[in-house]
Amino acid sequence: MNPNKLQLDHSYQRRCKMAKAKDIVKNFDVIAFRDLLVGKRNDGQLYAVDGQTRRHAALDKNLKMSSVWCSVFNSDGPEHEAEIFRKANGQTGISLRDKVKALVAEKDPETLKMKEIVENAGFELKYYGTTTWPKITTFKSLIVAMENGTLEDTLDVIGKAYGRMEDGEFCGATSLVIQLPMLPGIEYFIRKFGDLIDLGDLVCKLRKASVLDIITEASKKKLSKGSHGIYCAKAIFDYWNKGESKKNRLKWIK
Secondary structure, three states: OOHHHEEOOOOOOOOOOHHHHHHHHHOOOOOOOOOEEEEEOOOOOEEEEEOHHHHHHHHOOOOOOOOOOEEEEEOOOHHHHHHHHHHHHHOOOOOHHHHHHHHHHOOOHHHHHHHHHHHHOOOEEOOOOOOEOOEEOOHHHHHHHHHHOOHHHHHHHHHHHHEEEEOOEEEEOOHHHHOOOHHHHHHHHHHHHOOOOOHHHHHHHHHHOOHHHHHHHHHHHOOOOOOHHHHHHHHHHHHHHOOOOOOOOOOOOO
16 A cells, blocks of 8 residues: 555554654664554544554655555544554553543543543643643643542642733743642542542642752652552642641541
């Protein structure tokens, strides 16, 4: 099949590794090239679902392949292809970021619900690049919070404690609060003490706290075993108890 006829749907595709494509060209091996997985949509359009890097290599000026081997399946559209892409790459390894992107394109109900909660709180999912407010890249933290039923409260607290309005737009004081270890730390603290405290009080305390101070304290508490959330939550726990009477202090129970 002519690689020029193969399209790409970036709603579920990950970024193409151009360095890898160039390596394929430089060290071309006809046996190792393998066939591309192609979806044929109802309108006859062909989409390279798995094998975009090899497609790029085939189109390289130094290779100029007029045809490539393809395994073709009847595609019901982007959602169907996203599911096939995720499953095909699950065999060889796919990053959590790319898995979430594919699940969104696939319209997976739980992932779409997570995306909706994130957007309703004034944030966005960001699949590539660095974290900048309000774009979140810490997908594992979001998934954990979603599974624990704490995602809405976590993002609501972060937004109220660190967000602000500028020229009608919701802006953040620092993107550090939606990265590791702050986001999972706040989530873990809410999960552990949410039934014992008023989240409004947590917002007030976090507003007065220095994010860098909390992160610094969290790094001192980092254990050889344990998640980012636990050691940052312990730093928030210590900060919470400052100024509280002995009677009102929280107790950290394992």
